[in-house]
Amino acid sequence: MSLLELDGVKVHFPVKKGILFDRTVGHVYAVDGVSLSVEAGQTYGLVGESGCGKTTLGRAVLRLVDITDGEVVLDGTDLAKLPEKEMRTFRRRLQMVFQDPLGSLNPRQNIESILSEGMAAHGIGANQDERREKIKEILAKVGLPTNALSRYPHEFSGGQRQRIGIARALVLEPDVIICDEPVSALDVSIQAQVINLLEELQESLGLTYLVIAHDLAVVRHISDVIGVMYLGSLVEEAPSDALYAEPKHPYTKALMSAVPVPDPEVEDRRERILLVGDLPSPANPPAGCRFHTRCPWKQDTLCATKRPELKDLGGGHKVACHFAAEIAAGEIARTSGEVVPAVREGVEDVDPEVVATSGSVAEASEDAAEAAEDEAETSEAPVPSPREEPAGGVEDSAENTSEAPASK
Ligand SMILES: Nc1ncnc2c1ncn2[C@@H]1O[C@H](COP(=O)(O)OP(=O)(O)OP(=O)(O)O)[C@@H](O)[C@H]1O
Ligand code: SF4
Ligand SMILES: [Mg+2]
Secondary structure, three states, X not given: OOOEEEEEEEEEEXXXXXXXXXXXXXXXXXXXXXXXXXXXXXXXXXXXXXXXXXXXXXXXXXXXXXXXXEEEEEOOEEHHHOOHHHHHHHHHHEEEEOOOOOOOOOOOOOHHHHHHHHHHHOOOOOOHHHHHXXXXXXXXHOOOOHHHHHOOHHHOOHHHHHHHHHHHHHOOOOOEEEXXXXXXXXXXXXXXXXXXXXXXXXXXXXXXXEEEXXXXXXXXXXXXXXXXXXXXXXXXXXXXXXXXXXXXXHHHHHHHHOOOOOOHHHHHHOEXXXXXXXXXXXXXXXXXXXXXXXXXXXXXXXXXXXXXXXXXXXXXXXXXXXXXXXXXXXXXOOOOOEEEEOOOOOHHHOOHHHHHOOOEHHHHHHHHHHHHHHHHHOOXXXXXXXXXXXXXXXXXXXXXXXXXXXXX
């Protein structure tokens, strides 16, 4: 059995209306039936567009939001049904590292106070001296000096603050750490350091991670298994290498096609699949396959009427698409969308390390929308020139009526 198992997890937020009496007039289907397993000592990477439900899923695991349906099983215990009192003891075993390190640290508390607070609440350390010794040990592990103890969050750089956030999780000796966009608020150079730190800590302490990110390159580097989310559900899940070698779901294919490749020869030949349309609102998701409104391979009737299940196509490569096998075999052609050359001016000159840490889900969608807009404006040229930087953006589009939060 896996250390953490999610089975059919749903989080539906009620949409209320009314001044005197709140009436529920609908639901936001933020997470709508997610099943996944995280093995002890491994990293599960969860990627998807802004608003697809990644954070809500992470919060559901910690029971920070009400779980509408499904099971969250940690080490054999279903947390979804656990009384709140018992849940408190399990919270120590599940910790979260947040995207905004400064926002998640109380500016009025020094580092010793921030780190010892949770320890005292969970009965770790007989007294403050014992807790301080343990904190010193952990600070050394995350690469912070002992004199950090008496300092305040604003006295640290962004990368150091994220190290404090990681230390705060570690002092509680958790079984699983949920890292929600742990590096997206940091400079690219610092991102690599924090990711490397997470990997080193995993090796030395045997930690288990659920890493949430919109940056495909970050997730690839650190994950054993990757799950791709779209509108509250997983559309594809596979061992990291298999997913990058051959993405099988049309959504993943489009996302991957937007990620620059560090090999200039491959990069020269890379083609982009442009997705059309906006991300639908999770309050009113499309019937059938949720991706059918934007899918370049959409087939008549079935795609718009029947929701595909996540099925294992072999080797743990799971895909939620009625036509995944046919698309992989090249038996059905695209019915919409465009494929354009992906090479852009200057890409050859960019440091491959830097290229490898760029290319996010948000960027992928925005770039595709930008290129599509550019194409619409260029009546004579059917595809944008590979050397032209497309103008405009998804947020500028007058047709952008999606209620999902704006991409970062
Ligand atoms: N407390 C809430 N009440 C109502 N709707 C919510 C609540 N929290 C989140 N949502 C909605 O649920 C959907 C999923 O939000 P969530 O924050 O999980 O997305 P995300 O994938 O983490 O996005 P991002 O990449 O921007 O962080 C969004 O449409 C959001 O507006
Ligand atoms: S089920 Fe149909 S619409 Fe959905 S991803 Fe597959 S081909 Fe596209
Ligand atoms: Mg989020």
